[in-house]
Amino acid sequence: MVNTASLSTRFTLHQLQAFVWTARLGTVHAAARHLHLTQPAISHRIRDLEEELGVQLFERQSQRLVVTELGRNVLVYAERVLASAQDMARLDLRRTITGLVRMGVDESCAIIGMPQILKDIKESYPALRVDLTVGGGAQLLQKINNHELDIALHTGQSSQPDVTSQFIGMTQHQWVAAHDLMVPEGDFVPTHALSHRIVCNAPPSTLHESASRWLASDGYAFEEYSSCNSLSLMVALVASGHAIAMLPASITRRQVADKSLQVLRAKPAVPHVPYYFSCLAHHRSETTARILDIALRNLEEAGFFHADEPPQGRA
Numbered sequence: 001m002v003n004t005a006s007l008s009t010r011f012t013l014h015q016l017q018a019f020v021w022t023a024r025l026g027t028v029h030a031a032a033r034h035l036h037l038t039q040p041a042i043s044h045r046i047r048d049l050e051e052e053l054g055v056q057l058f059e060r061q062s063q064r065l066v067v068t069e070l071g072r073n074v075l076v077y078a079e080r081v082l083a084s085a086q087d088m089a090r091l092d093l094r095r096t097i098t099g100l101v102r103m104g105v106d107e108s109c110a111i112i113g114m115p116q117i118l119k120d121i122k123e124s125y126p127a128l129r130v131d132l133t134v135g136g137g138a139q140l141l142q143k144i145n146n147h148e149l150d151i152a153l154h155t156g157q158s159s160q161p162d163v164t165s166q167f168i169g170m171t172q173h174q175w176v177a178a179h180d181l182m183v184p185e186g187d188f189v190p191t192h193a194l195s196h197r198i199v200c201n202a203p204p205s206t207l208h209e210s211a212s213r214w215l216a217s218d219g220y221a222f223e224e225y226s227s228c229n230s231l232s233l234m235v236a237l238v239a240s241g242h243a244i245a246m247l248p249a250s251i252t253r254r255q256v257a258d259k260s261l262q263v264l265r266a267k268p269a270v271p272h273v274p275y276y277f278s279c280l281a282h283h284r285s286e287t288t289a290r291i292l293d294i295a296l297r298n299l300e301e302a303g304f305f306h307a308d309e310p311p312q313g314r315a
Helices: 013-025 028-035 039-053 069-096 107-112 114-124 137-145 206-216 231-239 249-257 285-301
Strands: 058-061 064-067 099-105 128-134 151-154 163-171 173-178 245-248 261-263 273-280
Touching: 013 028, 013 039, 013 064, 013 069, 013 285, 028 039, 064 069, 099 107, 099 137, 099 285, 107 114, 107 231, 107 249, 114 128, 114 285, 137 151, 137 273, 151 285, 163 285, 173 231, 173 249, 206 245, 231 245, 231 249, 231 261, 245 249, 249 261, 273 285
Parallel strands: 099 128, 099 151
Antiparallel strands: 058 064, 151 273, 163 273, 173 245, 173 261
């Protein structure tokens, strides 16, 4: 049992935060990167919390830390405490964060996270209006460089002096095909890809660039493909057996799990793609930081970023 005699103010929000994020992300390393702390600092806070509560919070399984049975009980209350603390911090911000923010996201982010992100923004800051634009990474980069957007979540990085681009994590692209499509066993190489119909975004796009570079690694040019500007439609076309495609892993996870799609073991491996949060340098910093915080929390929970490369923090 938890020693209730020790449940005074001797444990801190920082200790609860270290515990909650280590539980969510599975490693001290990931929690440290998320909270912008050192690994020893996270370990020290968890150890102090365990001593105060008189329980072991984690046990190690393989390379991950798993919350113990007693730890799961503590986790429920720790998350409630942190949520209450965040609600208190929002009391003034709900009134002061107002106006319009022009926000751009790419389609993979829109599919995976935007409904919940917009819901959380509305609940947290009801006086703030969001004008949403969904487009490709190159399109969003051009729009924010032209000051047509205030903030953007995308695969581009601006070099404009009046635009700040912050790296927030790595995303994963992978070749996929219908589950019943006959493909050679073993490694999937560029010459195999060219023997199938390929569907892809037209350039300039991050997916087209990824596919082009992968094919060029074996000396092939990316010239024959069916152009499509909708990732959702591309997923449907691949699942129906019409074509194969390189797609973000985050938007095909469900189809792979239900066996309507198969992941092809690409060789060479497809490089991960850096993801950025861009904003106009003169835009309200408090508004920008709060939206980034909400977006990152939801994208993390949805598994948007590559698991081995957790997000790099907040603006």
